[in-house]
Amino acid sequence: MKSQHKILIIDDEPHIRRLIQTALTRADYETIEAATARAGMEKLREERPDITLLDLGLPDRDGLELVPLIKAQSDTTLIIVSAREATEQKVTALDLGADDYLTKPFDTDELLARIRVVLRNRMSKDGGTARIQAQDVEIDLLARTVLKGGKEVHLTPKEYAVLAQLAKFPDRVITHTQIMAQVWPNEVEHHVEYLRVLVRTLRQKLETDPQQPKVITNELGIGYRLRSHESDSAGIGI
Structure with missing residues (x-):
């Protein structure tokens, strides 16, 4: 990666x-x-x-x-x-x-x-951290590695870029605009659908049940949150 x-x-x-x-x-x-x-x-x-x-x-x-x-x-x-x-x-x-x-x-x-x-x-x-644990997913921002259940997950550069933006500030909501400005900095117009598609593919790779996400949860109309601790309830899908 x-x-x-x-x-x-x-x-x-x-x-x-x-x-x-x-x-x-x-x-x-x-x-x-x-x-x-x-x-x-x-x-x-x-x-x-x-x-x-x-x-x-x-x-x-x-x-x-x-x-x-x-x-x-x-x-x-x-x-x-x-x-x-x-x-x-x-x-x-x-x-x-x-x-x-x-x-x-x-x-x-x-x-x-x-x-x-x-x-x-x-x-x-920046208030961030280098290594984050979310459910059975481990993200190491310095080594640029992502593990699920101890096995490496292969992400595309854009997928990793989105995940890294969330992982820098776990448990905090990162807005659609903030993520897109970092991942697509040269785009004249930022289309949130690009981001939604990437989040769907990330969930397929990282979530135990992509339909009930617990790693990357959605804050409706605002953005996404990487949950570093298991929640009592499942997350909200796109």
Whole structure:
């Protein structure tokens, strides 16, 4: 199952982008690349990445100038990956809003470890959790795995994206609009029927009785809730 964590790489050196992209792909992250500040900001708006890896030595604009712009325009977690190793450069970047700073040359294992740390911190900051148990279904948001009765359930990327949005905040109602904005961010018009179809297929895969759902329940006219504890009564279908 492919990760739903999307990472934007902004770096003007092709071999560095290739190195990072290869490491991230092997770890099942989705990657987007940009070689300039302008292209990076465009990708940031279009792709809404979970994490942005930013080089400071860009050809069209100093990377430090981008830090406050990125943080103001996005909720992306920002990691600086730069050859600038002076302490004042690191402090400035962090003071401007960067979440972490990694100096080139770097070990890709260290980069992956930093990414795992910021993802955990991101979930904690959002009030979410990394592993959720709902009935006999176990969802691990860091490992991107879904188990039912101890056996892995294979989901499509869209199915997993919907489930992950619910699992980040178990027992809370997540509205149709909130889910669709995350799963279909580039759609001009959001049709709730897309979501209903996906929820039906998820229930077929996750529920003991899809007609009496207890894992994903419906809040009529509002959205869906992932129940992390068994309810006294069955859920409401679509």
